Amino acid sequence: MRTMDQSVNGINMLGVKIKNRSSILYLIYRSGGISRKEIANKLNLTPAAITLITTDLINEGILVESAVEQNNNRKGRKEILLDINRKKYATIGIYISTNKFQILCMDLNSTVIFEDTVFTADCHKKSSAILDKVCSILEHNLIYYDIVRTRTILGVGVSVKGIVNSRAGVSINSYNVWEDNVNVVEYIQKRMKVPAILTNNICSLAHGESFFANMEHPKDMLFIKYGPGVGAARVFYQDTLSVFDFNAIQLGHTIADPNGAICECGNRGCLETIAGYDAIERNAANILSSKLTPYLFSYTDGNAENLNIKNIIKAYNDGDKLIEDILDRSIYFLSIAIKNSMCLFDPKSIILYGELFENEKFRKNLYIHLSNYSGYEKVTFSGFNLQLETQGPASTIINYFFENGGLIDIKD
Ligand SMILES: [Zn+2]
Incomplete structure (x- = not known):
């Protein structure tokens, strides 16, 4: 049986582990290829800790190694760089607005795999009909583009206007997109069996802005x-x-x-x-x-x-x-x-x-x-006008994956 102290310690240890993995993932993602030594220097962690964590991340398939020629006089010496296994993953962004939704799937190079705009006037603003249409089109495309078989789907980011309780996954008042209090996350997670996050549409654009502009943690920004x-x-x-x-x-x-x-x-x-x-x-x-x-x-x-x-x-x-x-x-x-x-x-x-x-x-x-x-x-x-409507919610999922140290699962 665990005592209170041990379980508190356990939580702290897990918290530190996630935080270190998260910092490493963000750094590697933003650098686009970096050596273990440089990671240790930049994050102020010991080389031993970096080796331990990055070995785990490689074994989990999140990181890949590549060897490049070193840029100095010692000919033939290669440097090992670490990068995110960018093509292994797919992330999905959906922007739901009045009578239509836009959908996008991309890898972690931000290369678009598919995108689509779908009109939903025939759904008569019923959330069940709109979400069914969203998921049907998503399911079709994920099979058509062979994503289910070849990639790991990190999740589905959904953005909708109005008042949103993001932690609960509920659209509270969308000003006429659909009824009040729609639990979008519950519906999508149950049906698609992947993590889903719902955000207000402007918050989702702001996620995209900070993500694609590579802003070092936008601590204090108004978008x-x-x-x-x-x-x-x-x-x-x-x-x-x-x-x-x-x-x-x-x-x-x-x-x-x-x-x-x-x-x-x-x-x-x-x-x-x-x-x-x-x-x-x-x-x-x-x-x-x-x-x-x-x-x-x-x-x-x-x-x-x-x-x-x-x-x-x-x-x-x-x-x-x-x-x-x-x-x-x-x-x-x-x-x-x-x-x-x-x-x-x-x-x-x-x-x-x-x-x-x-x-x-x-x-x-x-x-x-x-x-x-x-x-x-x-x-x-912004340098991304008109791009972030769907790339924003897709980047929310990447951010979520990184901020949880690459350890995300569907919440039950
Ligand atoms: Zn007004």
Whole structure:
């Protein structure tokens, strides 16, 4: 029988083991090939400990060795480097939004094995029908691409908008994707027999950002996503970081104009009622004419039903004055929301993500507005616009695998 002290010790020993394995895995992953000696130096662990842990990781098939010529005068001497067995694994990312989902499977080189966009209007927003469709398509592809037989599936990362209890795996309020309180993780784990993690969509984008930008543990970051709505995720931690430590912030529902339009959340004048794509499209539709908006008029054949953010941005670039006014108003309120977030959260860095930031004129104008405020130099733009919707949840699974030292199993 174990005494209390021993079991506490046992837990501590396991905790240390996982932490060391986790640090080694992250370091090797980020370096893309590194010697045991260098690992020992960088992590401040003894060479004996490194040998012990990496031998385990090789035996488990997580690490592989490769020999490379040493870059010095001693000809013929080879150095042994360790790398993650990147092609052995597959990770799956799913982004579920209103009436569609996107699905992606990739290996640990971030090489995409398959991806798909599936429409779900026929599911009538019933979670059971949507999740059944998600899993059926996943099962089909995993067999079609011979993944079940040839690789180890690390898990399924799922992202959905709205309020999520990530630790419980429950989508609490998705604002119209499906009903309230859907236990997504339970459904997927039961059916697919692989680990699953559910996160709020912005938190999942932020996971992807920190993962793909190789950020050394983003201890203190605010990630803001713009388009079609506005949302943010905050990560702030002291000691160890987990994929569950990202908090969603409903930035789009902060009030910008108390007398403004009614928002889907029920309040009036939220930032989204000014800067959201729906609002921009509505405002553009109101003034669409050959006289007032000649460029947009020609791109849409004068038909408001053909309006979308792409042709609005095109007209903005080409110089439709009234379209510029609409977007400048969005930029103005967006910059205020960013500045207010800086005051509220005081993050070390702020990263802006979204397709409109790919547009030079839009980005430049936003930056001009931001530069009126102190602290604007903390703001940077993501280099992964439009990629992280599915790569984000896929990277959540990789992060989860690494942070648990390569020891993950389905929770019962
Ligand atoms: Zn709102």
